[in-house]
Amino acid sequence: MLPLGVFRETLQGRIVFCNDAMAEILGFASFKDLIDYPITSLYNRPEDRRSYVEAVIKNGRVVELPLVFRRRNGSVIWCSVTARATLDKNDHAVHLDGFLRDITKEMKEREDGPGCGSLDRPMSDFAVCLDPEGRLVDINRGGTALLGFRKEDVLGKTLMDFMVPRFRELFSIFLSIILKEGQEEGILTIMDRDQNEQHLEFQALVEKKAGGSEYIQLTARNVTERIKYQKEQLSREKLLGVLEMAGGVAHKLNQPLMIIRNMVSELLSGLDSSDPNYEKMARIHLQIERIHELAKKIVKIRRYEPMEYVAGVKIVDIDKTS
Numbered sequence: 001m002l003p004l005g006v007f008r009e010t011l012q013g014r015i016v017f018c019n020d021a022m023a024e025i026l027g028f029a030s031f032k033d034l035i036d037y038p039i040t041s042l043y044n045r046p047e048d049r050r051s052y053v054e055a056v057i058k059n060g061r062v063v064e065l066p067l068v069f070r071r072r073n074g075s076v077i078w079c080s081v082t083a084r085a086t087l088d089k090n091d092h093a094v095h096l097d098g099f100l101r102d103i104t105k106e107m108k109e110r111e112d113g114p115g116c117g118s119l120d121r122p123m124s125d126f127a128v129c130l131d132p133e134g135r136l137v138d139i140n141r142g143g144t145a146l147l148g149f150r151k152e153d154v155l156g157k158t159l160m161d162f163m164v165p166r167f168r169e170l171f172s173i174f175l176s177i178i179l180k181e182g183q184e185e186g187i188l189t190i191m192d193r194d195q196n197e198q199h200l201e202f203q204a205l206v207e208k209k210a211g212g213s214e215y216i217q218l219t220a221r222n223v224t225e226r227i228k229y230q231k232e233q234l235s236r237e238k239l240l241g242v243l244e245m246a247g248g249v250a251h252k253l254n255q256p257l258m259i260i261r262n263m264v265s266e267l268l269s270g271l272d273s274s275d276p277n278y279e280k281m282a283r284i285h286l287q288i289e290r291i292h293e294l295a296k297k298i299v300k301i302r303r304y305e306p307m308e309y310v311a312g313v314k315i316v317d318i319d320k321t322s
Contacts, residue, residue: 003025003101004099005024005026005101006019006021006022006099006100007019007097008086008096008097010094010095010096011053011093012040013039013040014038015035015036015039016035017035018031025077025100026039026069026072027075043068043069044067044076048068051171052065052067052081052083052172054172056096057085060084061082061083061085062083062176062180063082064080064081064082064180065082065176066079066132066175067081068133077104078102078103081098082098083097125146125222126146126219126220127217128140128143130215131215132215134158134159134171135156136157136158137155138155146192146198146222147190148194159171162190163190167189183203183204183205183206185202185203186201186202188202198222199223199224199227200221201221246301247298247299247301251299253291253295254295261288261289264285264288267281
């Protein structure tokens, strides 16, 4: 039976409890050597630790998440981690409880075994084969053409390297879901060599090789133009809604405005220029005319230009709008 490490750790990465199997896997003589040990120092990449903790807190658990550790003597080891969050009375995560299993042999078999098979798929513009850590093991011609790189330049890199920066922190969660569920589909946004965003509608499937090791087949269609059209259509619909509302407001505003305008004009015509109220009524009349001109501009809006207001807020620049 393979040794299975059992552990409880704090969010900061201190071991509160573990068994001897956990210590053995990580190269320690006894569980006593791991108690209060900063396990964060055993991760091959610090960002893997952060992504793992974020995934557990967000989803409540991770299942069979492959991570790379460095044992106490510095040797690299692959481990599969299954963990869940333990909450306090206020529903705040305080501990991570889980199991850790050495999968180094499985990963070695994965690397030494035959390739991932054909990446040819009908209706696929992009097809890659990934190892459980998300590294590119193979890629089709459509994929290299879309990325703008040679095949030898991308193999060995992770798919995360090509994702847009705002989504990279979710990559470990993305992998965890695929490996847990065995399949996944959705929209993946990557960047090509020229830093252009490409939107891919993908399907990912976990497949097993001889020996039981796993790899991920991910095929996708490029839907960048479709998403661009949808965004433009949404913008047009929003603009149309704004224009219709602006026209309605201007129409309703004109009715009471005309009454006030006529009444002020009538009062102003009955005042002598020497009257102390004449100047005040003249100023009121001028401001009403300005409002009337703004209302006419609002009715005629077909496109608009924003301007900075305060605190980063933007408003429509009526004078530059047409």
